[in-house]
Amino acid sequence: MIAPLARLLVFGLLLGAGPAGASELVLSLSKPRVTITSSFAGDSIVLFGVIEPGADAPADLAYDVVVTVRGPNESFVTWRKERRFGLWTNGDSRTFVAAPSYLAVLSNRPPSEMAAPDLLRQEQAGFAQNRLLQRLGTDYADVVPGDPFRQAFLRVKQTQGLYLERTDAVSFLAPRVFRAAIPLPGTAPIGRYEVVVKVFAGGEMLKRGATTLDVGKIDFEQAVATAAQDHAWLYGLVTALGALMVGFIGNIVFRRD
Structure with a gap:
């Protein structure tokens, strides 16, 4: 894990020597590919990041970071159980279209403390702010966080260890250098994972960066x-x-x- 951090620090020095007003976010994973074998029981990938502020940014500006990791998209069906003639049977159902098979939201503190709800919802910064499209008849729409089908879907995914939120998983090694550990369970789906990092300060989103992680057999x-x-x-x-x-x-x- 030391090598990616050292590489990031070098990148940070190079950015600091760049043109005035340059604003960058440099990201690096401890390993960009996870290989799954028959004995795979899970892994933890460390993300390192360096924030290079603009020339007019205050020296004492406090940053917040939200890391969102999404696995390959899949469709899922959630059923509502109903009691009929003394038996529990499947009733209404909802299909979640192109929902991430894996979703992890990591931050240095609760996203609700970083910015206004409208901005968080727009940027999908936070576990509850991530959109999960459902098929509603002939339409497709996201629903309110309290929707029972959404809650049931999230509960199943969280029980499987595939959906999680940790508001203390991002730590700052220096005022502008951070790290976050991305946990992958033994049941992690194979495919390409998108790692999106968003930096907030003063109630505004300042920077956005992305990288990818491959999970394969x-x-x-x-x-x-x-x-x-x-x-x-x-x-x-x-x-x-x-x-x-x-x-x-x-x-x-x-x-x-």
């Missing part, structure tokens, strides 16, 4: 996952034949006669 695991996705019928046939073969061999080895 390797070697045999990747080959199996690709085959299961691209050739589902062939994968199922090979799996069934393999199970039969294992059973046949086991019968021969452990047969008593």
